Amino acid sequence: MTASSGAGSVGPRTGRRHGARHSGRGLTRWLFLLPALVLLAVLIVYPIGDAIRLAFTSWDGFSAPHSIGLSNFEDLLKDKRFKESLLHNLAIVVAIPIWIAVPYAVACGIHTKVAGWRFFRLVFFLPVVLSPVVLGAYYGIVLAESGPLNGALRSVGLGGLAHEWLNDPALTLPVVIGIIIWATFGVGVLIFLAGLANLDEEIVEAAQVDGASRWQIQRHVVFWQLLPVIEFWTVIIVIASFTAFFPLIYTLTKGGPGTATFTVDFDLYSEAFTSGRLGYASAIGVVMMFIILVTCGGLVALLRWRRS
Amino acid sequence: MNAAADSPPLRPRLTARRGIGRPSVGKLAIFVIFAALAASCIYPLLFVASTALRTNADYRASPGGLPSSFTSENFERAFSQLHIGRLALNSLMVVVPAVILIAILACCAAYALVHLEIRLSRLLLAAVICMMALPPTVLLIPIFKLVLDVGLLNNRLGLILVYTALNLPFSIYLLTAFMRSVPVELLRAAGIDGAGPVRTLWSVVLPLIRPGLMTLVTLNFLFLWNELIFSLVILQQGMGRTIMVGIAQFQAQPEKNYGVVAAGLLLSMIPPLLIFVFFQRDLARGLTAGATK
Numbered sequence: 001m002t003a004s005s006g007a008g009s010v011g012p013r014t015g016r017r018h019g020a021r022h023s024g025r026g027l028t029r030w031l032f033l034l035p036a037l038v039l040l041a042v043l044i045v046y047p048i049g050d051a052i053r054l055a056f057t058s059w060d061g062f063s064a065p066h067s068i069g070l071s072n073f074e075d076l077l078k079d080k081r082f083k084e085s086l087l088h089n090l091a092i093v094v095a096i097p098i099w100i101a102v103p104y105a106v107a108c109g110i111h112t113k114v115a116g117w118r119f120f121r122l123v124f125f126l127p128v129v130l131s132p133v134v135l136g137a138y139y140g141i142v143l144a145e146s147g148p149l150n151g152a153l154r155s156v157g158l159g160g161l162a163h164e165w166l167n168d169p170a171l172t173l174p175v176v177i178g179i180i181i182w183a184t185f186g187v188g189v190l191i192f193l194a195g196l197a198n199l200d201e202e203i204v205e206a207a208q209v210d211g212a213s214r215w216q217i218q219r220h221v222v223f224w225q226l227l228p229v230i231e232f233w234t235v236i237i238v239i240a241s242f243t244a245f246f247p248l249i250y251t252l253t254k255g256g257p258g259t260a261t262f263t264v265d266f267d268l269y270s271e272a273f274t275s276g277r278l279g280y281a282s283a284i285g286v287v288m289m290f291i292i293l294v295t296c297g298g299l300v301a302l303l304r305w306r307r308s
Numbered sequence: 309m310n311a312a313a314d315s316p317p318l319r320p321r322l323t324a325r326r327g328i329g330r331p332s333v334g335k336l337a338i339f340v341i342f343a344a345l346a347a348s349c350i351y352p353l354l355f356v357a358s359t360a361l362r363t364n365a366d367y368r369a370s371p372g373g374l375p376s377s378f379t380s381e382n383f384e385r386a387f388s389q390l391h392i393g394r395l396a397l398n399s400l401m402v403v404v405p406a407v408i409l410i411a412i413l414a415c416c417a418a419y420a421l422v423h424l425e426i427r428l429s430r431l432l433l434a435a436v437i438c439m440m441a442l443p444p445t446v447l448l449i450p451i452f453k454l455v456l457d458v459g460l461l462n463n464r465l466g467l468i469l470v471y472t473a474l475n476l477p478f479s480i481y482l483l484t485a486f487m488r489s490v491p492v493e494l495l496r497a498a499g500i501d502g503a504g505p506v507r508t509l510w511s512v513v514l515p516l517i518r519p520g521l522m523t524l525v526t527l528n529f530l531f532l533w534n535e536l537i538f539s540l541v542i543l544q545q546g547m548g549r550t551i552m553v554g555i556a557q558f559q560a561q562p563e564k565n566y567g568v569v570a571a572g573l574l575l576s577m578i579p580p581l582l583i584f585v586f587f588q589r590d591l592a593r594g595l596t597a598g599a600t601k
Binding site: 028029030032033035036037039040042043044046047048050051054059061106109112114115116119120122123124125126127128129130131132133134135136137138140141142146147148149151152182186187190191194235239242243246247250251254265268269272273278281282285286288289292296 | 335338339348350353359370371372413414416417420424439441444448451453454456470473476477504505506533534535537556570573576580588595596
């Protein structure tokens with residue numbers, strides 16, 4: 001159990017040459033692996049290639065796709081809604097520090113065994129098990145103009161704070177991002193708690209003996225020991241920031257008001273299955289894949305560089 | 309961010325009691341923030357349950373308040389209008405086979421990758437991990453095309469296979485960690501006793517990795533029960549839709565009845581909540597896998 005999260009290392013070691021003598025002849029071994037490999041090859045590896053091929057075609061979902069060269073990508077450059085979607089994803093990326101800080105702080109709070117910490121640990125996990133569809137429908141009702149939140153604000157005399165949470169172009173995207181952070185922070189708390197449980201208590205105690213303040217310990221001891229876990233969580237949410245928003249947006253805002261909450265994954269879905277432009281949507285998918293590859297690759301490279 | 313916004317008042321009694329023990333402002337502040345956050349996590353359940361149990365007129369009178377009278381009408385209409393029973397059955401008919409298939413395939417694959425001497429096993433595992441990082445949305449259109457081309461669109465089998473493939477990489481990765489904890493000596497002993505790889509997997513390895521298997525099954529069930537986008541695209545036809553698609557479409561109607569939506573939401577939450585109550589530990593184990601290794 002050393003500290004290398006899945007962040008980018010080429011995976012745990014498996015090359016242990018052992019126990020092979022009993023394992024039968026060559027082919028039977030592969031028979032264990034084959035069904036999974038075939039399924040992955042057909043439904044994941046092949047589609048990746050097909051996604052790239054389709055990006056250079058025009059396809060309406062009925063007739064056969066026909067090749068149109070680069071014109072999907074040329075159109076993307078002029079596509080206002082797509083650019084706006086990209087900007088919204090950028091806003092989500094900008095919110096990532098909050099997405100890291102909230103579960104980190106909560107996990108540290110639980111780790112100090114604040115009163116009722118067992119209860120909190122349990123309850124903070126509750127939103128995680130609920131479908132984004134359920135959360136979207138729930139917030140759709142609660143945040144409605146005449147919904148309970150505005151009602152509560154008005155009844156305690158804070159009517160000035162009542163907003164059209166889901167119908168205000170400037171407000172709705174932050175609301176959606178906030179809901180996603182809220183819906184996923186329970187996983188982060190669990191992950192950070194697992195990291196805190198593996199903390200080297202001796203170093204913490206040594207720091208206490210040396211008279212370090214609580215904040216100094218947090219800043220110089222705990223933080224650095226948790227860094228691999230923080231990196232692990234960061235990679236998870238970077239991927240999630242491109243893919244976790246669709247179900248919530250689909251149920252909560254449908255990309256609206258106007259295009260205020262269009263994200264790249266929602267734009268891809270709408271182009272494909274609302275406008276029937278599946279080739280064009282494939283081009284969006286390819287751009288998205290490229291962006292995630294570059295972002296994650298850059299992130300991993302940055303982390304490696306910093307570590308050495 | 310705005311998570312604490314809709315929180316009901318916290319319980320001052322507990323805060324006060326804690327304050328007596330050790331008067332620390334910091335701890336009190338943490339407690340207050342945690343209580344507000346906890347309220348925002350519990351409130352959805354309370355709100356959905358209370359809205360489902362009251363009439364629409366009663367809801368409009370005080371949306372966030374408590375019901376003044378109870379009715380079962382919303383639940384009846386969730387069955388007759390939203391067809392929640394049918395939708396739940398549809399979901400089960402896709403999710404259960406997929407979860408079983410994933411468990412079988414992932415078990416065999418992880419066993420082979422870790423314990424059977426397979427050339428390229430490191431490379432294969434690295435490939436599996438790369439697939440985990442792949443955002444499924446990227447695959448949406450080519451997978452749709454593939455399912456369409458082989459004639460499995462609007463067919464449960466199509467969605468079952470897609471779900472299985474999409475969740476295999478994570479499942480294989482998760483199980484390899486458990487596979488590694490199986491002592492090699494035991495496998496050798498089984499081999500000396502004349503057990504082949506199938507027999508060894510079934511009667512030696514499986515009993516030892518049962519916790520891992522439980523984690524895998526609960527996590528996959530939860531993921532797939534809650535899944536929306538692939539289900540939306542592959543099972544488009546009215547009567548075959550899964551529960552999340554049905555609810556998402558029903559609640560999008562402009563004339564929706566809040567009570568019926570809430571009743572549907574409440575019923576759709578039952579499986580996830582059961583998992584939450586009974587399999588907490590398995591979920592936690594699965595979701596933190598990889599974080600501390």
